[in-house]
Amino acid sequence: MKQKESNPPNGSRARMSRLLKDWRGRNHLPLKKIAADLGVTGATWSRWESGDRFPEPDQIRALADYIGVPVCRFFCDDDWQCPGCVRRQR
Numbered sequence: 001m002k003q004k005e006s007n008p009p010n011g012s013r014a015r016m017s018r019l020l021k022d023w024r025g026r027n028h029l030p031l032k033k034i035a036a037d038l039g040v041t042g043a044t045w046s047r048w049e050s051g052d053r054f055p056e057p058d059q060i061r062a063l064a065d066y067i068g069v070p071v072c073r074f075f076c077d078d079d080w081q082c083p084g085c086v087r088r089q090r
Helices: 012-027 031-038 042-050 057-067 083-089
Strands: none
Touching: 012 042, 012 057, 031 042, 031 057
16 A cells, blocks of 8 residues: 655755755765665655655654754745754754
């Protein structure tokens, strides 16, 4: 049975895609290592990174913790400083 795809808020796929690509580029980690660490396939990470798919709700916290960002970074506009991000920067 095909898994139901998450339906993220507008712009979230592009934001997540950009965050994941930038993070992986800065950290020079192979896709297979990241995927294994998160318990997903390389194809799944690749789809998240390309913006073809969005993680399921139960995967978002683990993903945010792994790359070191608050969950809200996947949903907030880049120029918006949400309270969660501001508190975390202090």
